[in-house]
Amino acid sequence: MSADVRAQHMADPMFGTVFTEHMAGVRYAEGKGWHDARIGPFAPLPLSPATAALHYGQAIFEGLKAYRAPDGSALLFRPEANARRFADSAARLSMSAVPEETFLAALEELVAVDRAWLPDAPGTSLYLRPFQLATEEYLGVRPAVEYLFGVIACPVGASFPGGAAPLTIWVSDAYTRAAPGGTGAAKCAGNYAASMAAHTQAREAGCDQVVFLDAVERRYVEELGGMNLFFVLDDGTLLTPPLGGTILPGITRDSVMTLARDAGHRVVERSYTLDEWRADAADGRLREVFACGTAAVVTPVGTVRSADGEFTVGGAVTGPVTGGLRTALTDIQYGRAADPYGWTRRLG
Known part of the structure; x- marks a missing residue:
């Protein structure tokens, strides 16, 4: 994507409507563990109509931001805390937990590859959305044995139209x-x-x-x-x-x-x-x-x-x-x- 087109997309985007060009993904399978970690294009997920998350709701997510510091570097705010809460959410839904180092690496690598999407206007940031869903194809009430962990990102301004107005x-x-x-x-x-x-x-x-x-x-x-x-x-x-x-x-x-x-x-x-x-x-x-x-x-x-x-x-x-x-x-x-x-x- 050209810098001009990217700039148009980043100009005052509504929260959660414009996404960066890439996404992180890691697969899990029982007996194999977490594997096939990669950064790829932001694209639709191929899912079976029998995907467990669609029927039994094994789906969790997190939210955090990357901020542009005065020296131009990117700052993540308390990502370790998000990783721990993500694992706690997984435990509550009987999902296989993503290791903290895998969670953090996915965030860092996605920010690195989509660094041009980190905005610098006052009050803006790059919102990061880690998520995990059961991808096993089955119909039956039990915890799934296959999962996808992913991270997507979007440039954001204020969450509410009035900014910090009451x-x-x-x-x-x-x-x-x-x-x-x-x-x-x-x-x-x-x-x-x-x-x-x-x-x-x-x-x-x-x-x-x-x-x-x-x-x-x-x-x-x-x-x-x-x-x-x-x-x-x-x-x-x-x-x-x-x-x-x-x-x-x-x-x-x-x-x-x-x-x-x-x-x-x-x-x-x-x-x-x-x-x-x-x-x-x-x-x-x-x-x-x-x-x-x-x-x-x-x-x-x-x-x-x-x-x-x-x-x-x-x-x-x-x-x-x-x-x-x-x-x-x-x-x-x-x-x-x-x-x-x-x-x-x-x-x-």
Whole structure:
């Protein structure tokens, strides 16, 4: 592809719509292990109609980004953590785990071969999507014995059209995301398929995202469709729902907690009800709310809407804690600030 055509594709792409020219792939077969690792053209996958993933849902994925540093090098942010979570997701779905070194090598080699797709405009990055699916041809309820691990990439800007503008979110009272003993802590495709109906309701209500409550009592706030939540109280405390097996252990979530503690904030993991959220917003005890994840990084939540009405938090503007944490995190990700945590992996 010519540089001019590539530049046209990279000009303000919508998230997840324009893909680089190559993809990484590694095969697994029982008795043979992981083999046939290669970088090839981005192309359709030849799959049988009897492919196990299509019928029984053994499919997982990850998401992380490569950032262009001021010196022109590429930086991966905490890829080892993604590799560990990927293995945990595989274990939950009884899939053969990809070795960490294979996972990391696939990322690095794909970024190297498609380096020209790493954007340099402010706020842009190269989003990397590792995935694994059961490719065995069979119909029967048991773990597959053949898998494909792959990585694709796409240049991205802001995850939401408004950039870091405060989100309006819809409280789902008809659907739940995960239940105790389920797959809430795994990054599996089925979790996202199950959330689509709630996302449709959110869009119909004019909202950017949906927030789910717990599946048992329908009282406790858990997470958004693809992001973790934080609540900033008037004494500077950051409160976030505990993981407990029903919430995805976000890598951005963990990073925010570390940065917040080092900035002098008290960080508390505890259950928080929708009623508390509404009451604390009304009396001013709750100053800010933000969501965080790989795609949206740290994004403020301004308005909460439900069948019972709506309320706002902190004047529906980006608060100082939210903005400060976003800046601190992105400065490390883009190599604009020192990384005392060893989070970034420089690719040269």
